[in-house]
Amino acid sequence: MGKDVESILKKAVNKSKDEVNEKVKSEHPKVAPVKLENSKKSREISYDQIKGSTSFRTREYVPEWTNRDFALYISEKFSERYDEFLDVGLVSSTLYIGHIRKRLLDTIGFCDNATLKSYVDYFFDNYIDATKQRAGGKFYINSMRDKKPVSDFSKIYQYNPSIDKKDLTERIDPSNITEEDLENTYILSNESMLLKYGVVLTINYLISKKSYNKEKACKDVFGAVDRIRKNSGINIVVNKTLYFAPYPDDLDFCDVEWFVEIDKRIDASIFTKGNKKKKLYQFLRESKN
Secondary structure: OOOOHHHHHHHHHOOOHHHHOOEEEOOOOOOOOEEEEOOOOEEEEOHHHHHHOHHHOOOOOHHHOOHHHHHHHHHHHHHHHHOEEEOOOHHHHHHHHHHHHHHHHHHHOOOOHHHHHHHHHHHHHHOHHHHHHHOOOOOOHHHHHOHHHHHHHHHHOOOOOOOOHHHHHOOOOHHHOOHHHHHHHHOOOHHHHHHHHHHHHHHHHHHHHOOOOHHHHHHHHHHHHHHHHHOOOHHHHHHHHHHOOOEEOOOOOOOHHHHHHHOOOOOHHHEEOOOOOOOOOHHHOHHHO
16 A cells, blocks of 8 residues: 555544445455554454454443444444445544434433433334435445434333442542542433432532532432432432442532422431531532532
């Protein structure tokens, strides 16, 4: 190959939609090699080798998946079903994954990684064949945001929060919690934040770091709690809230009556006066300084 790596990448980014979705047959053992070039010498890598590479593999822990992981997962699902390699074009496909997330969020009211993965599985079980046939044998990832499959999925989906047993049982030292910890869980969903960090930290994080006013923060958290309650997870939320107590009484939101409305076990004892806990969760009060 005569081009350097930079020019190859630029060409890949500028592929048309048709090129992005071009499918390469993966009939073993006759797999066309993919040529890669580095500064030293050219080498050939088969698709089998790509599949075995960690660079082209989704991470094991679904809550940590990015849009790139979902694009790779869709490619894997397609290859398993049709024995064809779907070139997902990671640059454009990660944008399409964002569109699918938005459609699910607008339809269901939330969309964490567990929800999105369940939808991908549902789509491949129920819609992929018809979708591919309508497109003349081709498959475009953006078709997964169509209203019909999303609507049908929303009618049968039972929320299963993207949090594993480790998150529910691990003993976290409150003094070690950072803004980044809450941010990583916020990316997943409000439900995941509540199940891992409880009500007080979640609502104060939304107000302090996400610029929610108190009315919107309360409304969103109450809605998430209600969804968790319907799926028998309220005890987890309450236990996590009590575990990280007592909380400094100078947080942005310390309305005990509101917390009691969530659950009577969350009462005034969760807040402390004086200096004993003033250094805890300092990052939630930085906006006041």
